[in-house]
Amino acid sequence: MPELPEVETIRLGLLGRVCNKRIERVEIRCHRIILRPQPREMAAALGGQMIRDIQRRGKFLLFQLDDYRLLVHLGMSGQLTYWDQTQRDDQRFFTTVTGLQQARQHAVDKHTHVSLYFDDGNAMHYRDIRQFGKWRLYRTEAFDEAREFLQLGLEPLDKGYTLSRFMESFRGRKLRIKSLLLNQNFVAGVGNIYADEALFEAGIHPERFVHSLSIEEKQRLFRAIPKVLRRGLKHGGTSFQNYFNADGEAGTNQETLRVYGREGGKCHRCRTPIVRIVVSQRGTHFCQRCQPAKRK
DNA sequence: AGTAATCCCTGGCAGC
DNA sequence: TGCTGCCAGGGATTAC
Known part of the structure; x- marks a missing residue:
């Protein structure tokens, strides 16, 4: 993937x-x-x-x-x-x-x-x-x-990835944040693995509706997306099944993932077991304590 | 127009 | 052991 x-x-x-x-x-x-x-x-x-x-x-x-x-x-x-x-x-x-x-x-x-x-x-x-x-x-x-x-959305590692443009991309949306993250017209390049990782990094529950997110939460997500992508890049990508680089070598980022593929494992931050649910027909992994369903 | 569901495909794996 | 059936998932398409 x-x-x-x-x-x-x-x-x-x-x-x-x-x-x-x-x-x-x-x-x-x-x-x-x-x-x-x-x-x-x-x-x-x-x-x-x-x-x-x-x-x-x-x-x-x-x-x-x-x-x-x-x-x-x-x-x-x-x-x-x-x-x-x-x-x-x-x-x-x-x-x-x-x-x-x-x-x-x-x-x-x-x-x-x-x-x-x-x-x-x-x-x-x-x-x-x-x-x-x-x-x-x-x-x-x-x-x-x-x-x-x-029609692709913001390029998250480019200079054009700004907070104002990011905020603009939420306009008129009424779906769950995980679904929006998977939409390539929102932020381009984010897939199932890095969507889960970014939501954990931002402390946002994947089933939250985007119009319920606070400005602070959107700001955290804005920063979390390039952070988890850069981490993945630094480790040569995530090799779970079929991904190899141009020389046929596996990446090592699967070892640094906080939630994706870690169902039942302990949260690195609070030791609560990681949960897996399905959102938008996609396996979704998160920490129920670090990513609460309702805003505090 | 924006969102949700369906489908494409194969290898791997659980269950019998 | 071998068979069956299910599951993973990006995005185009269809349906609403």
């Missing part, structure tokens, strides 16, 4: 690997994940293009090519890894060890849906077990058509 810190970690890893490399050949094996344009057309368009830069917006990766912009969303289980022709493929990729897959460089398998082969003999593999990922290719001059991208 790659969220902002995971996507950013992948971006940083890929920057030094695939930038300024020319795509010689593209293999698209699963057609489901490619929405636009059709696979044959996408493969043909990518051939001969050089990757000039890689940017990120929310959970989207944005590859700047000579004539195109390639938008990649990793969905639930997407992996983008670099393949070095001088290194040996690691078969341990497919084994489970203490609940966590071990991975390095891997050969093409049944879940490797796209491969970009560069003219220097190396490659970049896209692997996506659950196939929720999306690739979209736009001609640079037609990028305005990427509405799902342009």
